[in-house]
Amino acid sequence: MSIESTLLPVDELVAAVDGFLAASPAVRAWDVETAFDWAAADAGRLSEGQRSAVQFVTFIEDHLPGYFDVYQRCFPVDDSVDLPAFIHNRELYHFTVRWALEEDTHARALNHYQVAAGIADRATLRHELAVEGRKPFDLPYEHPVQFFAYALVQEKATQMYYHQLRDVVDEPVLAAVLTRLARDEARHFSFMADVVTRYLRVQGDAAVEPIRDVIAGFRMPLSDTLRGYWRWALRIADVADYDHTAAYEHLLKVIDRAVDARTEKVDELADLIGQFRTLA
Ligand SMILES: [Fe+2]
Ligand SMILES: [Fe+2]
Numbered sequence: 001m002s003i004e005s006t007l008l009p010v011d012e013l014v015a016a017v018d019g020f021l022a023a024s025p026a027v028r029a030w031d032v033e034t035a036f037d038w039a040a041a042d043a044g045r046l047s048e049g050q051r052s053a054v055q056f057v058t059f060i061e062d063h064l065p066g067y068f069d070v071y072q073r074c075f076p077v078d079d080s081v082d083l084p085a086f087i088h089n090r091e092l093y094h095f096t097v098r099w100a101l102e103e104d105t106h107a108r109a110l111n112h113y114q115v116a117a118g119i120a121d122r123a124t125l126r127h128e129l130a131v132e133g134r135k136p137f138d139l140p141y142e143h144p145v146q147f148f149a150y151a152l153v154q155e156k157a158t159q160m161y162y163h164q165l166r167d168v169v170d171e172p173v174l175a176a177v178l179t180r181l182a183r184d185e186a187r188h189f190s191f192m193a194d195v196v197t198r199y200l201r202v203q204g205d206a207a208v209e210p211i212r213d214v215i216a217g218f219r220m221p222l223s224d225t226l227r228g229y230w231r232w233a234l235r236i237a238d239v240a241d242y243d244h245t246a247a248y249e250h251l252l253k254v255i256d257r258a259v260d261a262r263t264e265k266v267d268e269l270a271d272l273i274g275q276f277r278t279l280a
Contacts, residue, residue: 003074003144004085006206012198013088017095020191024098030180032108041173043117049239050169051119056236057161058110059226061103062129066137067221068100074139074147095191102184109177117173135225140217143210145199149251150214152192154221156247159185164240193254200258208255208265215248215272248273 007013043051075089075096111129114120120128141147159182166178199207223229237243252273255266262270 003142004081006143006145006203007085007088008144008195008198008202010084010088010091012202013195014091016191016194016198017091019194020095020187021098023187023190024102030105032105032112035180036109036113036173036176038112038116038173041113041117042171043114043119045171046117046169046174047239049235050165050171050174052232053165053236053239054110054114054119054174056232057158058107058114058125059129059132060158060222061107061110062133063137063222064100064103064107065133066135067103068096070137070139070147071096074141074144099188099191102188106181106184109181113174113177117171132222132226135222137221137225141210141214143207145196145203145207146210146214148192148195148199149211150218152189152196152251152254153214153218153244153247155185155189155192156250157220157244159189160246161240161242161244164242168240189250193250196251196254197258200255204259205263205265208263208269211251211255212265212269212272215251215269215276218248220244245273245276245279248276 043054046054071092075092077086077089077093079086081089111125114125115122139147139150141150162178162182162185166175166182169175169178196207196211220233223233226232252270255269256262259266
């Protein structure tokens with residue numbers, strides 16, 4: 001089955017995109033240049049683990065070109081798709097470019113923080129990020145809801161991570177950056193939750209099964225390519241008392257709200273999430 005044949009009806013997608021853009025007015029936007037008192041940034045107030053956490057999330061955010069490219073490949077905005085799919089993809093693009101701008105701003109903010117706080121010098125950091133940034137990123141999905149379910153977990157996971165890291169750092173500039181980032185991720189999560197909800201309402205169990213596959217094979221971005229990922233990830237999880245499987249619970253909540261009653265498929269998914277939670 002092709003991705004095109006299982007796309008959300010365009011009116012449903014448009015409602016979600018409109019909702020996201022309405023929740024993202026220009027007055028609430030921020031920029032790297034003016035939002036923070038960079039001169040006050042001081043990595044000397046961070047623990048070794050906290051500094052390491054900042055470096056780790058900079059790699060994750062900086063991989064944006066790879067993430068953005070996934071959407072371009074899977075929801076093409078050209079003549080490789082038929083007209084209805086193009087219409088859907090063109091509407092989605094209104095979300096994707098705004099989202100990409102915000103994620104790119106996250107990458108720049110963290111990059112800027114590292115330099116201003118004395119964690120890294122600009123040229124070295126640029127080089128290190130490039131070594132990881134040029135490695136490929138792909139999501140092996142066949143049903144469109146999977147891209148949104150994956151991003152839902154990912155956005156919630158980063159939102160929780162930034163929030164929890166902010167709570168433990170005693171450095172006001174980093175705390176301010178993390179507050180901005182967490183708020184953006186929360187808004188991104190809401191969009192993904194809205195889209196996943198619409199898929200479930202329109203397609204029912206036919207959308208639950210592919211979501212289950214996302215959870216069964218879940219990999220955090222860069223876990224396959226970033227040097228020393230697993231050891232590093234465990235260490236930074238410890239720094240902020242964080243567990244990414246907690247984000248699965250949020251996916252389950254979205255599903256429970258979207259369906260009138262639990263079906264066998266939803267129960268299976270709930271069981272799977274329960275297993276991951278106990279393991280973690
Ligand atoms: Fe981000
Ligand atoms: Fe995000």
